[in-house]
Amino acid sequence: DGGITQSPKYLFRKEGQNVTLSCEQNLNHDAMYWYRQDPGQGLRLIYYSQIVNDFQKGDIAEGYSVSREKKESFPLTVTSAQKNPTAFYLCASSINLGTDTEAFFGQGTRLTVV
Amino acid sequence: AQSVSQHNHHVILSEAASLELGCNYSYGGTVNLFWYVQYPGQHLQLLLKYFSGDPLVKGIKGFEAEFIKSKFSFNLRKPSVQWSDTAEYFCAVNADQRSSASKIIFGSGTRLSIRP
Numbered sequence: 001d002g003g004i005t006q007s008p009k010y011l012f013r014k015e016g017q018n019v020t021l022s023c024e025q026n027l028n029h030d031a032m033y034w035y036r037q038d039p040g041q042g043l044r045l046i047y048y049s050q051i052v053n054d055f056q057k058g059d060i061a062e063g064y065s066v067s068r069e070k071k072e073s074f075p076l077t078v079t080s081a082q083k084n085p086t087a088f089y090l091c092a093s094s095i096n097l098g099t100d101t102e103a104f105f106g107q108g109t110r111l112t113v114v
Numbered sequence: 115a116q117s118v119s120q121h122n123h124h125v126i127l128s129e130a131a132s133l134e135l136g137c138n139y140s141y142g143g144t145v146n147l148f149w150y151v152q153y154p155g156q157h158l159q160l161l162l163k164y165f166s167g168d169p170l171v172k173g174i175k176g177f178e179a180e181f182i183k184s185k186f187s188f189n190l191r192k193p194s195v196q197w198s199d200t201a202e203y204f205c206a207v208n209a210d211q212r213s214s215a216s217k218i219i220f221g222s223g224t225r226l227s228i229r230p
Contacts, residue, residue, distance in 0.1 A: 033218065040123060042204060042222035058217065090158065094218075101208075102148060103218050105158040 003027065006091050006106035013078075013085075013113050021076045021109045023091035030096045032074035033103065036060065037088040046089075049074055050096065078111065085113045116141040116209045120221035127195055128229045135190040135224050137179075137205030147188040148206040148218070149179055158204070164188065175199070197228045 004025045013019045025032065031050050035043040035058075045058030049068040063082025068074055074093075078085045088110050092103040119138045127133060139145060149161040162173025169181040179190045188205060205221040 035220070040222060042120070043220040045217060045219065048217055059219075092158075092218075102160050102163055103206075105150075107157045 004091055004093055004104055004106035006089075006109050008109060009107065011109055011111045013111070015113055016080045018077055018079050019085075019111065021078070021089055021091075021111070023074045023076065023106060025072055025074075025091075025093045025104075025106075027093055027104065028071070029093035029104075030071070031094045031101070032068070033092040033094075034058075034064075034066065034074070034076045035090045035092065037090055037108070043090060046076065085111060087111060116145075116207055116219050118205050118207050118219055118221035120203075120205055120224050122224045123222070124225045124227070126227045126229065129197055130194050133190070133192040133195050133199075133226070135203055135205075135226070137188045137190065137221060138186050139188065139205075139207045140186065141207065141209045143209060146208045147179075147181060148208070149173065149177070149188075149190050150204045150206060150220075151201050152204070152223075153201045161190070161203070195226075195228050197230045199226060200228045201226055 007022045033048040034046040037043050044060050046064050047066040049055035055066050065077045090108045091106045094101040094103045117140045121136050147164045150158045151161045152158045162171050164171045164181045172178045177192050181188050202223050202225050204223045206218050208218045
C-alpha cells in the first residue's frame, strides 16, 4: 500500500529531552511537510521540504529541527528549546511544491511531554 | 503572508439540515483552495479542491464548495447532512508565491457535530 507512515502513534518524553518523530512515504513525492495540530488552532506549518537536502522553516519552526537525507524520509526533532511541545504532529507529502498539488497525510504522532 | 480564516469553530446540526461552513483567505494572487476532513480517529483526507475553471466544485460524499474571488471565499456546503458527517473540517490555501516555494496553509478548523 502506498502512503505515509508516522511512528510511533503515541510518544511520551520527559521535559528537557529531545525527541525525534519519524515520517516515511513511499509515494515518490518530492515535497514533505510537518504540521502541528492543537485544539482550536488548526494545523500550523513547522517545516517543509521540496527536495532532498533542502528544507525551509514554516510559521512555527522555533524549537524544532528536520533533515531530508533521503527522498522518502523527513524526520522531525522536537528539541528541549520548544516551550510547549505536547501536541499532535502530522506529516504530509505532495508530488511537488507546486500550487496545484494536494497533500496526503499520515496518521499522526501524539507527543506528550511530562 | 497568506492566511486562512474559518469563523465557525463548532457547528451543531440535526440530521437532514443544510450545511454551510465559511472560509476566507487573504492573498491577492493566484490561489488553489482545498477542504480537508478529519473523521474521529482517522487521518486527514481531501474532500475537494479548486485549481481553476468552474468555481463551483463538487467533492466526495455530496459536498461542494464555491470559489468567489471577489469575496476571497471558498465556503463548503452540503444540502442535507448525515450523522456520519460528524468530523472536523479544514480549509486550506496554496498560493503562488513568486519569491519562495509555495506551501499549504490551513485554517483553524470547524468541528461539525450532527445530532441523530
